[in-house]
Amino acid sequence: MSDSTTALMSCRNIEKTYVKGREKVNVLSGINLDVAEGEFLALMGPSGSGKTTLLNLMGGLDHPTSGEILMNGRALQDLSSNELARWRSENVGFIFQFYNLLPVLSARNNVALPLLLTNLSASQRKKKAMTALKIVGLEARAKHKPRELSGGQQQRVAIARAIVSDPKLIVCDEPTGDLDRATADEILDLLQALNRDFGKTIIMVTHDPKAAERAGRLLHLDKGQLVGELVS
Amino acid sequence: MIPLSLGRLTAANLFRHPTRTLLSFTSLAIAFLLFMLLNAITTAFSSGPSEGAVNRLVVDAKYSMTDNLPITYLQQIHALDGVASAASVSWFGGYYRDPKETFTTFSVNPREYFEILTDYDIAPEALARFEATRTGAVVSTALAEKYGWRVGDRVTLRGNIWPLADGSWDWEFEIVGTFTGNASQLSDTLFLLRQDYFDDAVISWAKNQVGFILLSVAKGHKPEDVASTIDALYENSSDPTRTASEDQYARQFVSQLGDIGLMSTAILSAVFFTILLLTGNTASQTFRERVPELAAMKTLGFTDASVAALVLGEAVVLCLAGGACGITIAFVMEPALNDSIGAVLGGLEMNMASALIGLALAAGIGVLIGVQPAWSAKRLSITDALRE
Numbered sequence: 120m121s122d123s124t125t126a127l128m129s130c131r132n133i134e135k136t137y138v139k140g141r142e143k144v145n146v147l148s149g150i151n152l153d154v155a156e157g158e159f160l161a162l163m164g165p166s167g168s169g170k171t172t173l174l175n176l177m178g179g180l181d182h183p184t185s186g187e188i189l190m191n192g193r194a195l196q197d198l199s200s201n202e203l204a205r206w207r208s209e210n211v212g213f214i215f216q217f218y219n220l221l222p223v224l225s226a227r228n229n230v231a232l233p234l235l236l237t238n239l240s241a242s243q244r245k246k247k248a249m250t251a252l253k254i255v256g257l258e259a260r261a262k263h264k265p266r267e268l269s270g271g272q273q274q275r276v277a278i279a280r281a282i283v284s285d286p287k288l289i290v291c292d293e294p295t296g297d298l299d300r301a302t303a304d305e306i307l308d309l310l311q312a313l314n315r316d317f318g319k320t321i322i323m324v325t326h327d328p329k330a331a332e333r334a335g336r337l338l339h340l341d342k343g344q345l346v347g348e349l350v351s
Numbered sequence: 352m353i354p355l356s357l358g359r360l361t362a363a364n365l366f367r368h369p370t371r372t373l374l375s376f377t378s379l380a381i382a383f384l385l386f387m388l389l390n391a392i393t394t395a396f397s398s399g400p401s402e403g404a405v406n407r408l409v410v411d412a413k414y415s416m417t418d419n420l421p422i423t424y425l426q427q428i429h430a431l432d433g434v435a436s437a438a439s440v441s442w443f444g445g446y447y448r449d450p451k452e453t454f455t456t457f458s459v460n461p462r463e464y465f466e467i468l469t470d471y472d473i474a475p476e477a478l479a480r481f482e483a484t485r486t487g488a489v490v491s492t493a494l495a496e497k498y499g500w501r502v503g504d505r506v507t508l509r510g511n512i513w514p515l516a517d518g519s520w521d522w523e524f525e526i527v528g529t530f531t532g533n534a535s536q537l538s539d540t541l542f543l544l545r546q547d548y549f550d551d552a553v554i555s556w557a558k559n560q561v562g563f564i565l566l567s568v569a570k571g572h573k574p575e576d577v578a579s580t581i582d583a584l585y586e587n588s589s590d591p592t593r594t595a596s597e598d599q600y601a602r603q604f605v606s607q608l609g610d611i612g613l614m615s616t617a618i619l620s621a622v623f624f625t626i627l628l629l630t631g632n633t634a635s636q637t638f639r640e641r642v643p644e645l646a647a648m649k650t651l652g653f654t655d656a657s658v659a660a661l662v663l664g665e666a667v668v669l670c671l672a673g674g675a676c677g678i679t680i681a682f683v684m685e686p687a688l689n690d691s692i693g694a695v696l697g698g699l700e701m702n703m704a705s706a707l708i709g710l711a712l713a714a715g716i717g718v719l720i721g722v723q724p725a726w727s728a729k730r731l732s733i734t735d736a737l738r739e
Binding site: 175178180200204205207209213215219220222223224231232233235236244280292 | 356
């Protein structure tokens with residue numbers, strides 16, 4: 120994927136350095152990467168290779184130390200914290216390994232949470248949340264609190280929350296890392312369906328080779344650098 | 352199911368740990384109930400003089416309010432230039448039926464007393480009956496209503512300071528009239544008997560003395576000049592006097608108990624400081640538990656400020672709810688409190704100004720409690736929090 124004119128997101132010469140005391144830790148260096156619209160991209164690599172850091176940068180959760188991240192021509196590194204928050208709410212859905220649902224809210228209200236940042240009415244928010252839950256097959260569990268759901272069901276709620284605002288990009292950090300094989304496959308089926316049927320662009324960090332097989336493209340990171348690419 | 356809103360989110364977060372929230376809520380409610388009660392007590396003790404009280408003086412024993420004055424002082428003071436009228440007033444004490452059924456009881460000179468205390472309203476025929484009936488007593492309307500007394504009823508008060516000449520303690524009076532008063536709530540609980548009857552009937556060692564003398568200053572005379580004249584007159588006697596305005600006298604009376612305002616402030620400061628520490632600690636603990644959730648909210652697009660506002664808002668809502676509950680309970684308890692201890696304090700009144708100050712204080716405590724967790728929420732790094 121090198122044609123940046125058709126890319127949804129482009130990373131140019133990305134560097135990320137953390138300072139720990141007097142020591143500087145270079146987590147990412149020289150990352151150049153384009154992600155096409157509608158692509159399903161997997162990032163793999165050993166622990167500490169910089170996968171999650173790269174995912175965070177592409178999801179607008181953090182700023183690079185240097186370099187440029189463009190999404191639809193907009194430079195994320197130049198956005199302020201508030202601008203970046205707004206950009207995330209409009210463009211990105213997040214799925215985490217441990218779901219990160221609010222335990223005090225029902226499944227439906229967890230899904231409706233990002234919609235509080237929109238101008239939608241309460242009834243519109245409710246309708247959209249129910250639609251998202253229907254897509255992930257959890258319409259019947261709308262009133263259940265996260266603790267009343269299995270791990271797989273919680274991850275489905277998290278996926279519904281990620282798609283409820285209809286973002287172009289979905290970033291997933293180890294989405295199956297806390298699930299058994301069968302449930303993990305169901306979640307991966309769902310992600311593939313979102314990519315295939317709804318045209319969502321997905322970037323997924325995983326340690327799981329079987330999960331990575333579902334992606335259209337697989338990138339390997341090691342010691343903060345892209346070291347390999349496999350296109351299926 | 353109620354749709355999600357910021358209010359619903361706040362409520363859901365507050366009830367994350369129902370027991371913890373209930374304990375914080377209860378401690379806040381009790382603190383603000385105490386706030387209202389102490390404010391009412393302070394107000395009762397520090398209420399200013401009535402309009403008519405400006406020209407009234409109280410002549411009391413110089414060294415102690417518990418000392419009496421010779422009854423001869425009354426005529427001497429009445430005869431002084433600048434004194435329009437003078438009445439003796441003596442604390443009777445006693446109780447009705449049960450030691451818990453107490454009210455303010457004075458022996459007085461009927462006509463002069465009501466001439467001076469123009470804030471009290473008594474019908475001429477009632478005053479005439481009071482003057483004509485040696486064992487007569489007039490009572491405030493509220494007191495008569497409380498015990499269902501009617502004119503003509505005979506009431507026995509059990510003395511606890513003054514025995515009768517035969518050594519018994521049961522003083523019998525005939526209710527001859529009622530009066531109303533707008534000077535203070537003290538007038539709601541007054542029972543007045545005649546000084547001359549008291550002096551005749553009381554045991555010999557208590558005769559010919561009065562508690563204090565109440566007087567009104569004649570027009571054209573300055574109260575402070577009249578007071579100086581009286582005190583100078585008795586300066587070298589065995590019973591020197593201290594003459595003060597009615598308001599000053601009331602304050603001196605209260606000051607025997609100590610500085611009520613200072614005591615009240617000290618108690619409330621200790622209570623609110625403790626509340627601040629306890630509830631603040633709870634808020635910080637709750638925040639630490641919620642770090643991953645707050646990070647997730649930021650991930651979804653909630654700004655640093657909105658997450659901080661949510662955390663701060665929860666603390667303020669909790670404190671306002673607890674405060675409002677305590678203040679409401681104080682208003683609900685007001686009649687019962689007045690029935691039990693109102694007579695002693697001259698009436699307790701929960702006022703709206705105190706309630707509004709209480710609510711503002713509750714909001715302020717909420718801000719103080721919430722500001723640190725809110726600041727931490729604002730500064731929370733998403734990537735750091737998600738890594739934890």
